[in-house]
Amino acid sequence: MTTGALGKDLLDLxxxxxxxxxAILDTAVPLKAVSERKIKKVPTLRGxxxxxxxxxxxxxxxxxxxxxxxxLSADAVNVAAAGxxxxxxxxLVDTARNLEAMRIDMVVVxxxxxxxxxxxxxxxxxxxxxxxxxxxxxxxxxLLDLLTLRERWGTLAGKRVCICGDVLHSRVARSNIHGLRxxxxxxxxxxxxxxxxxxxxxxxxxxVIDRIEAAIEWADALNILRLQLERMEAGYxxxxxxxxxxxxxxxxxxxxxxxxxLILHPGPMNRGVEIDSDVADGPHxxxxxxxTNGVAVxxxxxxxxxxxxxxxxxxxxxxxxxx
Amino acid sequence: xxxxxxxxxxxxCERTLRRMADEIVERTGGTDGLVLVGIQRRGVHLxxxxxxxxxxxxxxAVPRGALDITLYRDDLxxxxxxxxxxxxxxxxxxDGTIVVIVDDVLYTGRTVRAALxxxxxxxxxxxxxxxxxxxxxxQELPIRADVVGKTVSAxxxxxxxxxxxxxxxxxxxxxxxxxPSAA
Numbered sequence: 001m002t003t004g005a006l007g008k009d010l011l012d013l014x015x016x017x018x019x020x021x022x023a024i025l026d027t028a029v030p031l032k033a034v035s036e037r038k039i040k041k042v043p044t045l046r047g048x049x050x051x052x053x054x055x056x057x058x059x060x061x062x063x064x065x066x067x068x069x070x071x072l073s074a075d076a077v078n079v080a081a082a083g084x085x086x087x088x089x090x091x092l093v094d095t096a097r098n099l100e101a102m103r104i105d106m107v108v109v110x111x112x113x114x115x116x117x118x119x120x121x122x123x124x125x126x127x128x129x130x131x132x133x134x135x136x137x138x139x140x141x142x143l144l145d146l147l148t149l150r151e152r153w154g155t156l157a158g159k160r161v162c163i164c165g166d167v168l169h170s171r172v173a174r175s176n177i178h179g180l181r182x183x184x185x186x187x188x189x190x191x192x193x194x195x196x197x198x199x200x201x202x203x204x205x206x207x208v209i210d211r212i213e214a215a216i217e218w219a220d221a222l223n224i225l226r227l228q229l230e231r232m233e234a235g236y237x238x239x240x241x242x243x244x245x246x247x248x249x250x251x252x253x254x255x256x257x258x259x260x261x262l263i264l265h266p267g268p269m270n271r272g273v274e275i276d277s278d279v280a281d282g283p284h285x286x287x288x289x290x291x292t293n294g295v296a297v298x299x300x301x302x303x304x305x306x307x308x309x310x311x312x313x314x315x316x317x318x319x320x321x322x323x
Numbered sequence: 324x325x326x327x328x329x330x331x332x333x334x335x336c337e338r339t340l341r342r343m344a345d346e347i348v349e350r351t352g353g354t355d356g357l358v359l360v361g362i363q364r365r366g367v368h369l370x371x372x373x374x375x376x377x378x379x380x381x382x383x384a385v386p387r388g389a390l391d392i393t394l395y396r397d398d399l400x401x402x403x404x405x406x407x408x409x410x411x412x413x414x415x416x417x418d419g420t421i422v423v424i425v426d427d428v429l430y431t432g433r434t435v436r437a438a439l440x441x442x443x444x445x446x447x448x449x450x451x452x453x454x455x456x457x458x459x460x461x462q463e464l465p466i467r468a469d470v471v472g473k474t475v476s477a478x479x480x481x482x483x484x485x486x487x488x489x490x491x492x493x494x495x496x497x498x499x500x501x502x503p504s505a506a
Contacts, residue, residue, distance in 0.1 A: 005404040023407075030391065030408045039444040042394040072394075303394075304405050 006304045009121040009128040012137040013178040021182055024300050025147050031303065032296035034071055044303060045074035050106040051099045054131070055081040055092070058110055060267055060291070061131050061141070065108050068298035077104070092116060096124050106302065109133070114171075127305045129298075135169050141266055142175025143297040146183060148290050149221060152262060157184035162215040163206075164247065165225035165274050166195040166236075172266045176223055177204050190215040191247060194236045212247050216254060221262040224249055227274045240273050251278040262286050327484070327497040330457065330475060336494040339472040340369070343454055344376035346470045350452065351421050354381050358417060358448075362426040362438055363391040363409040368489045369456060370425035388413040390424070395437035417446040423470075427485035427496075429455040432466035457496050459483045472496075 004023025006016075013021065034042055050069045054062055062078065069076040079095070090098075096107055106127040109117050114134030121128035132138040146156065153159055161180050167173040167189045180187050188207040189196055200206050209215045215222065227243060237243050254261065263275070263284045271277045280287060331339060351357050354377060361370030367389045374387040391409035399405070424438050435453055442451065454470035459477040477483055477498060484497045 027405075027408050030410050031394075033411065034394070037444065038446070041444070043440070044394040044399060303408070 006301075008305070009117070009130075010139055010301050010305060011117045011121060011128065011130045013139045013142050013175045013182070014137065016139075016182070018182045018184075021143070021146065021179055024143055024297060024304060025150060027300035027304060028143075028147050028293070028296040031299040032293065034299070035067075035292070035295060041071050041073060043073045045069070045072040048074045048105045049103065050074045050076050050108060050302070051096075051104045051126075052076060052078045052131075053095065053099075053107055053109045053111075054079070055109070055111040055116075056132070058131070060294075061110065061138075064291070064294040065129075065131060065140075065298050067295045068302055071295070072299055072302055074106075074302065092120060093123050096120055096126075100124050100126055106305065129301060129305065132171050134171065135174070136171055137175045137178075138171040138266075139175050139179075140294070140298050140301060141172045142179040143301070144290055144294040145172075145176055145223060145264055145266075146179050147293045147297055148264065148286050149185075149262065150183075151289070151293070152286065153220075155184075156180060158186070159220045160186045160188070160218060161221045161223060162188040162190050162209060162219040163223045163225065164190045164212065164215060164249065165227055166231060167191055167200070167225065168195045168197050169228065169231070170225050172223075173225060174204075177206055181205055188215065188218060192237055192243075195231065212249065213253060213256070216249075216257050216261065219261060220259065221264060222249060223264040223266075224275050226266065226268060227270055229270070240270075244273050248272075248274060248276060249279050250276045251282065254279060254282075254284060260284070264290055266290070327499040330473060330483070330496040330498055331494075333494040336456075336472075336496070339456065340372050341376055343456075343470050343472055344373045344380065347373065347423055347452070347454060348377055348381060350469060351423075351450075354383055354385050356420045356449070358386045358388060358413075358415060358420045358422050360388040360390050360413065360422055360424055360438075360442070362424065362434060363389060363393075364490060365485055365487050366390075366424075366426040368487045369427060370423075373423075373425060373454070386414045388415075390438050390441055392434055392437035392441055395441045397433060397437065411441065413445055417442065417448050419447070419449050421450045421452070422448040423452045423454050425454050427456050427487075428483045429453070429458045429466075429468050429471075430461050430483070432462040432464035435466045436464050456485055457483050 004019045052065055066076050108129045108131050110131040111133050114136035116133045117130035130139055163173045177187050188209050190209040261284055265287050269275055359370040359374045361367035370387050374385045377385050389412045391411045393406050393408045452469040455468045456472040458468050458471045458474045480501050482499045482501050484499055486493055486495045488494050
């Protein structure tokens with residue numbers, strides 16, 4: 001069981017073991033049930049203060065973390081870049097140290113720079129949870145996708161998941177690839193070559209599929225990424241209509257799937273671009289399950305990180321097993 | 324470590340559970356509104372056994388549930404790696420019911436305190452009773468059991484080890500000396 005224990009921070013899925021990822025998912029299952037109770041709150045993190053430090057816009061992830069914190073009885077403070085001293089040029093570390101001086105225990109951080117979460121984690125004592133750093137990772141999104149798939153399939157081993165769209169700029173894709181592969185799934189990526197990482201086969205251990213029809217034929221699940229509209233302006237794709245025509249997941253294309261296929265999307269969706277409304281709201285979609293599971297995995301991470309310190313563990317050892 | 328002392332063997336366990344089942348119904352005056360809730364993990368199996376014995380004697384089907392009190396523990400900040408969270412599953416709305424909390428051993432009373440807090444988050448029973456197979460003494464809170472299988476006075480360096488066939492392959496209760504580095 002100790003192999004499933006987490007360290008001080010959750011920065012990525014790449015550095016976690018399969019046992020650690022499984023421990024988070026296993027913990028998320030009973031915690032998910034807390035949200036189904038009449039009183040959706042347990043006293044587990046009573047007295048802990050969490051700062052949600054969002055240097056990039058986010059509604060879904062921030063709200064999801066906030067629900068997770070509140071359902072575990074932690075006190076949450078939201079700090080958004082706009083309107084805070086961040087916009088006056090205060091550095092990431094200064095902001096966090098100031099919060100720490102007010103005695104916070106955990107920081108949830110989203111930042112536009114890859115590696116920002118680790119940079120912070122190395123410099124402050126609080127637990128740090130990465131809520132998305134640049135194009136690096138978004139580990140809790142990866143975890144919620146894993147939980148959603150595991151709920152449907154029981155196990156991920158031997159299953160095939162294709163991540164579709166702008167994999168190059170996607171921290172969601174990176175967390176998914178690492179998490180899925182560690183739990184034994186086969187992973188492919190599909191999209192315009194301009195939006196796929198170079199040498200992905202070797203660097204990430206994934207298969208590259210060029211046509212969405214072939215991806216649908218191959219996969220047990222598609223995780224369809226949001227196409228950032230800025231990518232068109234930057235010249236990665238000719239037009240949104242063209243993208244939808246070639247790579248859009250439509251009902252007509254899905255109807256040719258040889259097996260039951262699950263459709264995931266991290267949101268927010270561009271309906272009619274990467275995914276059609278028929279598909280997003282259709283029987284294959286588990287998109288709202290992902291949202292529900294997001295709160296559960298974030299509760300699990302908050303619970304597992306905020307454990308006693310190792311030095312305190314020895315002192316309490318003898319008392320831990322009693323009734 | 325010295326050989327364990329047998330507090331209850333399998334036959335004695337069976338007899339004791341039968342008496343406890345009778346005592347529960349005696350105290351609650353029947354099975355109307357009765358719910359048996361076991362504390363994870365061995366309490367859940369003991370609750371199922373007691374419920375089956377009550378069903379056989381009284382007819383009907385007493386609802387049985389499971390309570391995992393991990394999220395309500397008062398020592399989470401000090402016990403090192405987080406304990407595994409199990410399932411809480413209450414089959415019925417507990418408002419106005421008579422809930423019998425079932426556990427294997429009553430020691431400090433902190434588990435029962437946590438269970439009472441957790442039950443309060445699910446509803447407001449008319450009455451809550453506590454049934455334990457072994458009351459080993461040493462309570463640190465003002466908590467007492469209503470139905471007890473066997474009372475023993477165990478020393479702080481002794482463990483009371485209850486085994487149930489569903490999890491351990493045999494029924495029984497044993498007194499062992501705690502090893503110097505036991506956790």
